[in-house]
Amino acid sequence: MIDLRSDTITKPTDGMRRAMANALVGDDVYHDDPTVNALEEHVARLLGTEAAMYVPTGTMSNQVAIRVHTQPGDSVVIEALGHIGNHELGGAAHHSGVTLNRIQGTLGTFTTDQLVDVVPVPHPAMPSHLYDPHTLVCLENTHNLAGGTIWPIDQLRDVTQTAVDLGMARHLDGARIWNATAASGVGPNEYAALFDTVSVCFSKGLGAPVGSALCGPADTISEARRFKQMFGGGFRQAGIIAAGALYALNNNRERLVEDHVNAQTFAHGVAEIEGVTVNLDAVQTNIVNFSVRDPGRIVDACLTDGLAMLVNGPQEIRAVFSMEADAADTKKAIAIVAEALRAD
Ligand SMILES: Cc1ncc(COP(=O)(O)O)c(C=O)c1O
Structure with a gap:
């Protein structure tokens, strides 16, 4: 997961x-x-x-x-x-x-x-x-x-x-x-x-x-x-x-920049997916909020595929990067979101 x-x-x-x-x-x-x-x-x-x-x-x-x-x-x-x-x-x-x-x-x-x-x-x-x-x-x-x-x-x-x-x-x-x-x-x-x-x-x-x-x-x-x-x-x-x-x-303070890099990679990655909107200016540290039509369904679908995120509002999903997710996980996470959106 x-x-x-x-x-x-x-x-x-x-x-x-x-x-x-x-x-x-x-x-x-x-x-x-x-x-x-x-x-x-x-x-x-x-x-x-x-x-x-x-x-x-x-x-x-x-x-x-x-x-x-x-x-x-x-x-x-x-x-x-x-x-x-x-x-x-x-x-x-x-x-x-x-x-x-x-x-x-x-x-x-x-x-x-x-x-x-x-x-x-x-x-x-x-x-x-x-x-x-x-x-x-x-x-x-x-x-x-x-x-x-x-x-x-x-x-x-x-x-x-x-x-x-x-x-x-x-x-x-x-x-x-x-x-x-x-x-x-x-x-x-x-x-x-x-x-x-x-x-x-x-x-x-x-x-x-x-x-x-x-x-x-x-x-x-x-x-x-x-x-x-x-x-x-x-x-x-x-x-x-x-x-x-x-x-x-x-x-663990110096490594926080790695989380910020992963957040940027993720934000830019999901921004490319049809049906996703991200305010890239708002992605400044380790948190990425992005909008989809039906966040509950996307979060559930991603969870089934091994990616846990939170619904953060009527149209928003939140993804937070930490030492528990590395660069490879980040790439995989983008693919899981893309797959969930394809099936939407
Ligand atoms: C900005 C902010 N302040 C305070 C807290 C509260 O911290 P705790 O969960 O240790 O009570 C949180 C928790 O996520 C937070 O995000």
Whole structure:
């Protein structure tokens, strides 16, 4: 089976498993786990932040960040297709009591004007307490549902500076920041410098089995540790899994460009097939979204022939490239899609 459903399906390699088996561990709730501590220091160094906190999932990392930056009743601005507003099951409302104010973006990004437009400016004749306080903006880089798209760094600078001018905190869902960096050459620290907090994941293209980290200033991360515990994220001998994350950071970042090459090959290959439409400009990292008339039928037919992908909307299919699919798999995947379309 060629599995292009997601980059979260990656499995630990033998080297990673050995690192995990040999990890030194302690009780992380007491900050006693040397491997978790080493991971947190390493991630903070890479991101150029004062501190980092290892958490079980990217969802928890985002949710803790929202809790840290907001008060119940606040509004959080996100791009309409952002993970926080589409795959975190109302967590922002449940955990933090906030509402989400969504901006319809372009390829997962939006402009300073769009941000300014959604933040209410009370007219002097109206009491300002009648308006939802917009206290946080959450951006996503790369942007998952938009197809692994990258925020251009200049646009990111403008939008985050506007957020500062509007008195808002800035959080980056950088689950795939490693892909953004591999494709753009912009360092994770350059991205992180524009935000108060950044969430990064080890369990996607990097291939670690578990875990994410929330990065930011020491006092913010210290406050975040309280919410990690409150949300049930205090994991004890977590060094076993943190060792996988450390291994992933040290060994699997550079190879991400291979996934990007395979995504390009696949996108150009399926674009040639009659009945398929692909916005090739949107294929910037390891995710390919392409449109067909009946995605459910095509996905089912491909699955029967040994290719797993996901339906991603009424006309869209998503294919995600990771270390689980090499160049030969990519060629085979194009042929399977072509065969499914021929029979359509
Ligand atoms: C952009 C983005 N943010 C956050 C997450 C959540 O990560 P997790 O599955 O570890 O909760 C995902 C998961 O795919 C994601 O794509």
